[in-house]
Amino acid sequence: MxxxxxxxxxxxxxxxxxxxxxxxxxxxxxxxxxxxxxxxxxxxxxxxxxxxxxxxxxxxxxxxxxxxxxxxxxxxxxxxxxxHESEEVFKKTGDLGWTPPNVDKWKDKTFNGYHRADGQVGTKNVWLFFPLVFCENKNIEKLKDIFENELLPKKEVSYKNFLRSLIEEKSVEEVEDKSRNENLLDNIEVKFINHQGGCGGIRQDSELLAKLLAGYVNNPNVAGATVLSLGCQNLQVDIFQNALKEMSPNSDKEILIFEQQKIGTTDKMFQMVIKDSFEAIKRANKIERKPAPVSKLSIGLECGGSDGFSGISANPSLGIVSDIFAALGGKTILAEFPELCGVEQELMNRCVDEEKADKFLSLMKAFEKSVVDAGSGFDMNPSPGNIKDGLITDAMKSAGASKKGGTAPIVDVLDYGEYISKPGLNLLNTPGNDAECTTGLVGSGATVVLFTTGLGNPMGNPIAPVVKISSNTALINRMSDIIDVNAGTVITGEKSIQEVGEEIVDYIIELASGNVETKADQLKQDVFIPWKRGVSL
CATH class of the missing domain: 2.30.130.110 (Archaeosine Trna-guanine Transglycosylase; Chain: A, domain 4)
Structure with missing residues (x-):
């Protein structure tokens, strides 16, 4: 009962x-x-x-x-x-002991991933197109239409065909596009992102965007990239290249860069981009999945559209996952700093040394000050949906959100745009905003993102699978097309938090091997929104 x-x-x-x-x-x-x-x-x-x-x-x-x-x-x-009220924190006051969970069940497990020269292993094999400046967004959109039309299978329901069937008063089958429905390149995905940055604003915004884009290229889910530059923008080609070199000095990935103002006409540039990119994509298509230990996985931890059950079912289940991967030598990343307000003392005491604890507190205070200076505060973080479903203060929301990080020691604290390097639990400074957080997690190296939700959120990412875990069973019954795992069984008493956590670990291994596909990927929910370091909760 x-x-x-x-x-x-x-x-x-x-x-x-x-x-x-x-x-x-x-x-x-x-x-x-x-x-x-x-x-x-x-x-x-x-x-x-x-x-x-x-x-x-x-x-x-x-x-x-x-x-x-x-x-x-x-x-x-x-x-x-x-x-809203939370405990004031000044410094690390002690160390919290940790007994790693028993991971015998997974210590010899492997997943079939894409091995990169730097030792990282990806869960996907993506060729990525992106601009250095928003001026090139339209060209990226044209390339997306060209490459997707010719290279990718037409698996999804075509709403164009549905509309055409209404216009012609025929069935969808009668007007369906009978052209190619097979993928010409079966071992590579082609993805496209655009953004509103790269020029205007302040130079620091462009430098941070360069680090984020470098993180996407360095992510082992990416085989290589085609980069478009206008030429005169703040985010110069050398800024991006230096950011990538600093992040990965020995990277051997193919990076094709095209600068429109140097090349000349749009027609000339498009012919160069299409020809060179297609040849590079064919080479990347030859990379095949091979076994790798699960310690090679990097797991991002996030919640969005939270409800009053998130911190009781779904988030603690991710805490089990995080502890298991930390014990196996994998990497996990807990983000959303506005949603760690009120639990700073516990997190500081879990940091492996005072330097990490001080960096965490410094980033938290700087973030909060920027919000206060803008006339707001962390207490304004809960959304109307959060409040309606039982999360009435930021500290209450934060205390539940922090459960995603389990109990393992915190091995590193990263600012937005910094790339993970240490096995274990890492903290990453991002807003609570779902899109900006997911974008940041993947830019810092997450090869799989676990995303808990109580209200429902369809968002995904262009290069990393985003797994949706519902906090309640009513949600998966209502929005089954966006939820991958149901943690609502904890609330109904059907399963324990431990059982759901272990279920998610097994799902991740299957997902990382390409045996299952997330609902967000099925729906092509490729969201990329960088944080400009302005006020964002």
Whole structure:
């Protein structure tokens, strides 16, 4: 039988409703009875004791808010009676011990990946087209149309054919394009990204974009790239090349760069780009999957469209995954710094040394200051959807979001655009914004991204598979076309957090070998949005 309520941590003074609770219902938990005073929807919380104005609200064992008016035992917690509050942090105060999980089940496991000369192993084999400046976006779009039309199979439902069938009053089958439906190059994907940067703004924006694009090229999921430059922009070719060389001094990937102002006419440039790129793509198509230890995987950890169950089911399941890969010698990356507000002390104490802890706190404070200077604050982070589904303060959202990082030591702290190098759990400074975060995770080397959601988000990435894990079963029943794994079975009591975490590990190995495809990839949800380091939550 499914439980009706849950206290996440013994220290907590609020209780989570796992099902809708009507006013007047008496619920039992840990030998005590609680009378629900107002209708409380599933995912929301009610007071486990009487609160006076100014009392701290505790969840996950940490401060997640402060009562701004008296709240009676059994009364629902809302944005009207509770405000954001978190513990102030100054320095690393100790070390948290860690007992690695038993990983005998996976220590001899392999996945079939794409081996690169620098020792990295990719889960995909992608030829990537991108511009150094937004002035070349239109040319990238034209190349996308040309290459996708000629090289890629027409697997997806054609809505053009559907519209044509309505116009001609025929069936879809009668108007369907009967031309090529086979992939001419079966061992390579061709992907295209564009952006709004590279010029204008400040020079630092272009330099950061150069590092991000270099990270995409250096990601082992990429075999090589075609790069378009106008010529006069801030993000000069040499800035990009230097960023790539600094990141990977011995890279032997084919990088084709075309500068329009040097070449001349658009027609001349397109003929050069198409001819040279096609020859390079054919060479990259010869690279085949070969076995590699699972320690070669780099896993990005993210949540988006979160709900009140995310920190109870899906996020802790990712924590199991993160700990397993850390114990196996793999790399995991926890990002979204605005969603680590309130748990800084725990994370600093998990850092392997004071230098890493100080860097984390420095990045957090600088980020928060930039937000405050713009007239906002981390307390403005929860979205309307978050609040509606039970995440009413940033600290509450953060305490649940941090569960994705498990309990392993933090081996490194990276700023946006820095590339991972150390096995174990890494912290990466990104906004909580889903698109900017995913873009940053992959630019820092993630070859698979795990993305938990309670409300639903279809977003993917051009070069790395993005696995969607639902926090509740209702979501996967409602939006089955975007969800890959259901962690809602934790809420219903069908599975434990450990079981769901292990299920995700097995799924990742199959995915990394090319045996399954994420829903985001099936839907071609290739989202690339760089962070310009302005205010973004």
């Amino acid at each position: 499914q439980k009706k309520v849950l206290k996440v941590n013994p220290k907590d003074n609020i209780i989570v409703a796992l099902t809708d609770l009507p006013a007047g219902e008496i619920v039992h938990l840990d030998g005590a009875d609680y009378t629900v005073l107002k209708d409380t929807k599933a995912k929301h919380k009610f007071a486990a004791e009487d609160f006076e104005n100014g009392d701290h609200i505790i969840m996950y064992g940490v401060i997640v808010g402060k009562a701004n008016q008296p709240i009676k035992k059994g009364e629902v917690i809302t944005t009207e009676n509770v405000k």
